[in-house]
Amino acid sequence: MAKVRTINLPHYTAYPVHICMFKDVKNAAFLRKQLLEANPEFDYAFLDPTMILTPQHILSATLLSLHLHLTSRAKTRTPHSELVFRLHPNNNIGESYRKFGISDDSDRIIAVKLSLTPEITNESVGQHLGSVVEGESVDVGEGVENVGMWCDVEKVKKVYKLDSNGGKGREGGTAVNGNAPTNERKEMEAVMSGVITLKGS
Amino acid sequence: MASESADPLPHAPESQYTHTLPLPFTNSDLAVLTQGAEALVYRTTFLTPHTPCVLKYRPPKPYRHPILDKRLTKARLLAEARVLVKCRREGVKVPAVLGGDWEMGWLVLEWIEGRTVRKVLDEWVHRLGLRARDGRDVVDLADEVVQRDEGEMRRLLGLMGRVGRAVGRLHEVGVCHGDLTTSNLMVRPPGDLQEPGPERTEDDLEGEIVLIDFGLATQTIHEEDRAVDLYVLERAFAATHPAAEHLFQEVLRVYGESFKGAKVVLKRLADVRLRGRKRTMIG
Ligand SMILES: Nc1ncnc2c1ncn2[C@@H]1O[C@H](COP(=O)(O)OP(=O)(O)OP(=O)(O)O)[C@@H](O)[C@H]1O
Numbered sequence: 001m002a003k004v005r006t007i008n009l010p011h012y013t014a015y016p017v018h019i020c021m022f023k024d025v026k027n028a029a030f031l032r033k034q035l036l037e038a039n040p041e042f043d044y045a046f047l048d049p050t051m052i053l054t055p056q057h058i059l060s061a062t063l064l065s066l067h068l069h070l071t072s073r074a075k076t077r078t079p080h081s082e083l084v085f086r087l088h089p090n091n092n093i094g095e096s097y098r099k100f101g102i103s104d105d106s107d108r109i110i111a112v113k114l115s116l117t118p119e120i121t122n123e124s125v126g127q128h129l130g131s132v133v134e135g136e137s138v139d140v141g142e143g144v145e146n147v148g149m150w151c152d153v154e155k156v157k158k159v160y161k162l163d164s165n166g167g168k169g170r171e172g173g174t175a176v177n178g179n180a181p182t183n184e185r186k187e188m189e190a191v192m193s194g195v196i197t198l199k200g201s
Numbered sequence: 202m203a204s205e206s207a208d209p210l211p212h213a214p215e216s217q218y219t220h221t222l223p224l225p226f227t228n229s230d231l232a233v234l235t236q237g238a239e240a241l242v243y244r245t246t247f248l249t250p251h252t253p254c255v256l257k258y259r260p261p262k263p264y265r266h267p268i269l270d271k272r273l274t275k276a277r278l279l280a281e282a283r284v285l286v287k288c289r290r291e292g293v294k295v296p297a298v299l300g301g302d303w304e305m306g307w308l309v310l311e312w313i314e315g316r317t318v319r320k321v322l323d324e325w326v327h328r329l330g331l332r333a334r335d336g337r338d339v340v341d342l343a344d345e346v347v348q349r350d351e352g353e354m355r356r357l358l359g360l361m362g363r364v365g366r367a368v369g370r371l372h373e374v375g376v377c378h379g380d381l382t383t384s385n386l387m388v389r390p391p392g393d394l395q396e397p398g399p400e401r402t403e404d405d406l407e408g409e410i411v412l413i414d415f416g417l418a419t420q421t422i423h424e425e426d427r428a429v430d431l432y433v434l435e436r437a438f439a440a441t442h443p444a445a446e447h448l449f450q451e452v453l454r455v456y457g458e459s460f461k462g463a464k465v466v467l468k469r470l471a472d473v474r475l476r477g478r479k480r481t482m483i484g
């Protein structure tokens with residue numbers, strides 16, 4: 001039984017979001033194969049945790065994916081594949097999977113599952129992931145605050161083209177000026193939610 | 202006020218009450234914060250229950266051709282979102298874009314704590330019991346204020362300087378606001394003071410300037426557009442109180458030093474003023 005955190009997105013409370021984190025994963029290749037074969041038992045977003053910065057980061061892509069799915073405007077097959085796609089600023093699906101999805105040798109994973117039907121629950125997700133992921137389940141935190149704990153901040157900056165020197169002619173408090181990590185992440189996520197929202201427009 | 206709120210309906214446009222918000226807000230039962238000409242503004246939460254935000258919804262205009270209307274709404278929301286993201290990238294203080302759907306006409310922005318500069322100025326005027334008196338020179342009046350409370354005046358001038366610098370930074374990154382009134386400048390209290398309290402008074406003068414309402418903003422580096430921004434702001438100051446016009450000099454002074462090219466804008470402002478005056482004399 002994996003540790004699952006379930007949260008409600010304001011305004012989309014009818015579709016709870018279940019999030020799990022794993023470390024020391026041994027079978028990423030198997031999991032990835034299930035995704036490639038579109039095995040319906042494995043309709044999850046399996047994400048590379050080094051690319052996830054904050055709760056706001058993952059949730060803005062999650063909400064938009066759900067929203068586009070429910071209004072029949074998603075670009076990919078399921079809201080879970082859409083989530084991986086929505087995280088990347090560019091419109092290339094393959095590139096999104098390479099950057100934000102898992103690879104055969106991933107040893108850490110974030111799994112996201114949306115309750116689109118009532119039989120998907122915190123328990124059912126914990127049960128299933130606990131049985132198929134060979135790895136150690138890690139608590140995501142009550143407000144999913146731990147989703148960013150394995151982030152590679154420099155890698156994220158590169159993908160979202162966040163200049164670590166801040167903008168030109170800056171003064172104190174520029175885009176990404178901080179040594180204080182929480183402030184820096186706050187400034188980064190503020191831009192990233194916007195970039196995710198503007199994607200494809 | 203009380204009688205107004207007891208009977209709010211007679212002159213209100215019907216549309217205000219018949220709007221159904223688009224997904225995902227349809228069943229959220231939100232209360233309108235303001236209703237502008239184009240947009241309905243709501244306060245709500247987004248992404249997490251602890252993330253307050255502003256929802257701007259541009260409802261379809263029944264008097265416009267539906268296809269044209271959709272296209273216009275989309276273009277305007279996109280322009281607003283793009284400018285905000287650009288500003289955020291460059292470190293200009295504006296609300297973050299948290300979400301949006303141009304097809305459906307909504308945009309969700311980070312909630313900014315604090316008060317508008319307009320409110321801060323009004324309260325300052327009120328606090329000092331200033332009243333424009335016949336035969337009194339504006340400068341005399343301002344001098345009197347300085348004598349009455351030097352400390353407060355210093356803080357106020359500090360605030361004006363920060364307004365000048367904020368506008369300068371905006372212009373420097375290549376954005377003109379397009380509707381730069383004192384209502385579209387917020388004073389965000391410093392970090393730990395952020396719980397909204399009705400009792401704060403002089404603390405209002407501290408805090409950083411955050412620009413809001415980019416519905417008419419454009420990406421431009423033309424002196425003329427920049428000068429018009431300043432002119433609009435100057436008129437807004439003048440409308441508050443004669444003594445506030447005096448304060449505006451400090452906005453301009455700091456603006457003039459805030460980026461390369463600012464001095465040229467100030468020269469251009471003189472032309473814009475002249476045209477503005479002529480227009481009011483003719484019209
Ligand atoms: N991000 C924000 N944080 C806090 N308050 C806000 C924010 N955005 C707007 N407001 C409040 O709502 C009011 C109206 O918002 P805004 O000026 O953006 O809309 P508008 O003028 O109706 O839109 P538009 O000019 O694009 O038609 C503001 O004067 C301000 O009091």
Ligand SMILES: [Mg+2]
Pocket residue numbers: 237384385414
């Ligand atoms: Mg406005």
